[in-house]
Every structure is written in structure tokens, then in C-alpha cells.
Amino acid sequence: MQSIGHTPVARDVRLWALSLGNFAIGTGVMVVSGLLPPMSADLGLSYAALGQTITAFAVAVAFGAPLLAGPTSRLDRRLVLQIALAVFVAGNALCALSVSYETLLLGRVVAGLGAALFTPHASVAASLLTTPQTRGRAMSLVFLGFTASTVLGVPIGTVAGDLLGWRATFWAIAGLACIALFAVRVLLPHDLRAPSIDTRSWFAVFSNRTMTTLLLVTVAQSAGQFVLLSYIAPALKASIGASSFVLGTMFAIYGALGVIGNIVAGAIIDTRGAAFVMNMMIATVGAGLALFPLSGLGLAATVAVMALWGFGSFALNSAQQARLVGRSAALASATLPLNSSAIYVGQAIGAGVGGLLLSSGWLGVLGPCGAVLLVVAFALSVASERFTG
Template identity: 45%
Template structure:
């Protein structure tokens, strides 16, 4: 199915990713407040990230098969309403033990929405515009980092993490209405057969790309998950300062994704992945040398530019290589993102709990370099084939 994109449909998908991204990142943004409010350590509170990431990782491919025949307008709108209910309920939880399972149920929504929105965007435009459409929709995650995450951190710092969660619940309802009003009915990607799933899983190139995504996510989330506690402990950063740092990171994330969206079809998705991954690695390399918040603000700029842009490029890379297999490959790539978050957050939490915070950037850098090496090897093998 290929048709001109209806007015506003791609924007509604972008807005949905904005809400989804803001909700996923609200825990890193309010980690200090959750830790204090629920009387647990920052490392323990960080396991909300690990547990949620595991659910999203396993849920993305399993749910992709389950919802394959659904009308995408209904599916995406209902997914956002689930997200709203989950965040509203989470804000009422009295303890960490009560919050953890509710959070795990809530993040079923990102496991569905992000990969299905990407696949849907690819069906709304002609083939030659698919890369740009997918990366455009993924701009929502960058916007979440530049607006949603710092605003959530600011609300959490001044009004408490519960109010930040309630704000996401309200945004989710608005976004569900936007999806329902703008997305055309009848978008039903063909369900992937067992043979098609087998083709995805047995493809060294597609699974290699998913592995690159997982390594990238692991490398970033070793440190990204604990920005708040690390900046508070090392630099004495308060809620306002943390919000400004998140906003700076997010602003350059938005710029990076916009640049990738504009030039990816011309430069090529593989080269974009290499460039954006290298920018993240550069920041992790320089992190130990940042002795003040001012220098740290400079150091995180390349990371911000590459962070969300590299995920956009990976999604476009998969859609471009095998459009017919995109519902499966993009779902697995989302799993790669989330397993990376789970592994990275678990590693970072262990390092933080064992007073080894200075090693976070080094461990992250090692994982990023593995991702870069694998990505280069995949491109070389394709050219040689």
C-alpha cells in the first residue's frame, strides 16, 4: 500500500512518539525524586528503567505479531489511551514495590507504538520518501528530549514525580485524539507469515543491524540512565540545573534528527549510523575530562546530536533494505533499543552501587566502539556481496 500522506497524519505520528518518548524518559528525568519519595537508592530506582526496557524488548516483536491485522488508526489511538491509564495509575502508587509492576504494564504501549508508527509512516508515502518519513516520525523522540524530558524533570523537581507522571497521562489522551482524527482508516499492513519472520531472523544483515542498535543502547544507557544522580553527586546540580542540561542535550538531539531526516536519503542510512554513533562515542571519550558543568555542557553536545538520530537512521536502514519485512525488522530493532537500555541501566546501576561511577563512561565507550565496528563490517559485507 502506498499513497500520498494525508495532511497531518505524519505530524500526529510524530506527536505520538513525542508523548511515548517523554513517558519512557520520565524515570531518568525524575530519578532523584522517585528515589527520595519512595525511600530507595538511586541504583534501586534505576531498575525501573531496566524492568521497563525488558518488557519493551520482549513485547515489541511478540506484540507486532499479535496486532498484525489491526487497523493502525485504532491500534495507535488505543495504545496511547493505555499509556495514559498506566501513568495515571503509577502516580498513585505508594511504594517502589507497587510502582514497579504498574510501570512494566504501562510500557507495553511503547513496545507497540514506536515500531508500528514507523511501519505505518512507511506505508503513507511513496517508496522513494520512506527514509525521510520514518526519520521524520522519529523526530518525536528528539522533541521529547528537548521539551518533554526537561519539562518533566522540572515538574518532578518542584512538584514531585507524581505530577510529572500525571502530565504525561494528559498528553497521552490528547495525542490519542490527534491520531484518531488525522490517520486514515484502513491501514492494515499484511501480517508477517512464519516464513517472513524466519527470513528476518535468519538474515545476517537485518539481525546484525539489530545487534548494532542493542550495543548502541547499552553503551548510552550505562550513563544516560543516571545523569541525574551523577550530576547531583559530582557537580551538586539541583533540579533547575538538571532541567537545563536535559534541555541542552535534547535541543541538539532535535537538531541531529532534523539533519538526518533531511539528508539520509542522499547520504545513505549506513553512513548516517556511522557518523551519529561516532559522535556519541566522542562524548563518552571526553566525559572524564569535564571538570565543571560548563565543560560538561560542551561535552554532551555531540552525544545529543547523535543520540536519537542514530536510532532514526537504524529504523530507516531496515525499512530501506527490506520494506516488506519492515513490520518485523523494525519491531526487532525496537527490541534492540530496549534490551540495550536494560543492559545499560543494569550495568550503570551496578557501577553506581559499587562506587565506580567514573567507569560508566568508559564502559559505555567500549560498547559504542563495538557497535561502530559491527556496523562497518555489515556495510562492507553488503558491498562485497
């Protein structure tokens, strides 16, 4: 194991390189939600149709993460991470060049495959570069890039898409991923390997009630959030008449509280445990979604709701990864890709459900409908702690 030894987690540049990659991917995942208006005007497509590009990305990750996990588990993680970012760059470049809905969908699928490869391997790499005592903080730092993308990447991309065109945003994401690729190549050690995945690993995961229940928790919480998050632009436009600048500001508030929540979670995980943090953050996100209709009361109410939602949104993903590794570090090469897959299965379900509600004229109930799925996630999370295997 390549351990960080006595180097403080926050000063380990290798972990920051992984975090930068997640920053690029997080921006790519979520920016479409803020680009719906200019993309709709340029391509002549409805919000619901464009929302399905989020579904396409999610499906690519959902299937790609477990399918690619086995063949790549035997390889040097440094090499795998570079390949993943190169594929992600290609997908975003294709999106920027697309002139049809089909090409845009293809670009999102290619980008999704890159994300499917990068995010779980980045988490595995973080676990290899750390000690058990600091693993929670290290994994939270790596996932912090994903969280920070909502503070900077998505808001800037949303405003830039309105001012410079949505294609410029996709080019910028591709450029950012190139920088992350270079950082990974230069900073990560060679021959960074974890136990490879074989048939017994998959069987060990799926025959374990705790592991399968935890993966269902991930699906439910992700689906609940993306019922609303996929269509946050039209939702905020309807409730407060949000311009691109206001929308970008709301993303920044959501993301800023996400960063704070992620930092808090990283500290608490190593003292109170990942399960405690996970349940706390699920409840926080569920409350934010349930209260989203209050955004119609004005800007102050919208800020409060977005802040509450954001505080728990990304912290629960960090807690879940630490929870899975804590249950079985030997199975991390299988459980972390499956958890990434579960996140995006949830995104696909959430975007699909949200699209149906939007098409049916039920825009105002997206938040409460998402909250119902968070209640399901909470119940499953609590139940998983009672299982012994």
C-alpha cells in the same frame, strides 16, 4: 498504500500525530532519570533500585514488541496505535498512584507494553503514508517526537517533579498521551494496513546475517548510552553539583542538539544513505560518552559534552529504522518491532550495568564504559555492510 503524494513531509499532519505520540512515550521513557532525587526521597529507595524501573520498562518493550507484532500486524494500524496509547496512559496513571516499589514497577511494565506497541507501528504507518523518495525524512519526522521529548518533556518533567512532586509528572505524561490518542484517531486514515507477519517473515529476518547484525548494532548502541543516561542525575550532581533546574537544562541541551541531529540525519539519509549516517552518529555518540568525565571541569565542559552526545543520540535511531526498511520494505512489520525490542534490550542491559557500577562506587566511569559499547556498535555496523544476506 496511503501515500502523502506531493504534500511536503513537514506539512503532513498525520506524521505529526505520530510524532506527538512518540513525544509522549519518549518523555515517559526518559523522565525517570531526572526524577530520581524526588522519587528516592518520597519512596525511600536508592537510586540504583529506582534505576531498575527503567530496566522494567525496557524489558516490557523488549519482549512485548516482537510478541505483539504478529497478532497486531493483521489489524488496522490506526486502531493498534490507539490501543497502544491507551495502555501507555494506564501505565503512567498507575505509576502516579503507586505507593510501593512493586506497584511502581508494575506501572512501568504496563507503560512499556504500550510503548512496545506504539513506536514500531508508528514507524510502519509512516512508511505507508510516504513514498520511497521521502521515506527517510518522514521516518525522521515521526521519530522527531521522541527526540523533542528531551528538549521539552524531560526538562519540564524534571523541574515539575521537584516543584510539584514526581507524581504530577506522571499524570502530565498520561494527559499528553491522551491528546496524542485523540490526534491519531482524528487524523490517521482508516484501514491503514501493511503486510502481516507470519513464521516465514521471522525466519527471513533471523536467517539474514545483515538483519541480525543490524539488530545487534541497535542493542550495543542503546546499552552504551543507557549505562550513563539511566543515572545522569547522580552523575551530574557529582560532577557539577547539578540542581533540578541545571539537570533540566542539560536535558534540554542534549535534546535540542538531538533535534538538530535528527533533522540533519533525515536530509542526509535520502542523499548519502542510512548506513553512512548511522556510522557517523555512532561515532559522535561514542565520543560524547568517552569525554563525559571532562564534565568535572565545569559547566561549559558539561554543555559541550552533552551537546556532542545529544547530536548523534536520536539521529542514529532514525537512520537505523530507515536502514532496515531500505534493506527490505516487505519485512518492515517484523524488523521495526524487533528493532524497538533491540533498543530496549540495550536499555535494560545498560541500566543494569550502570546500576552495578553505581552500587560499586564507580560513578565516574559510566561514560567511558558506555563508549566501549559504542565501539562495538560501530564495528558491527561496518561489518553488516559487507554481508550479502
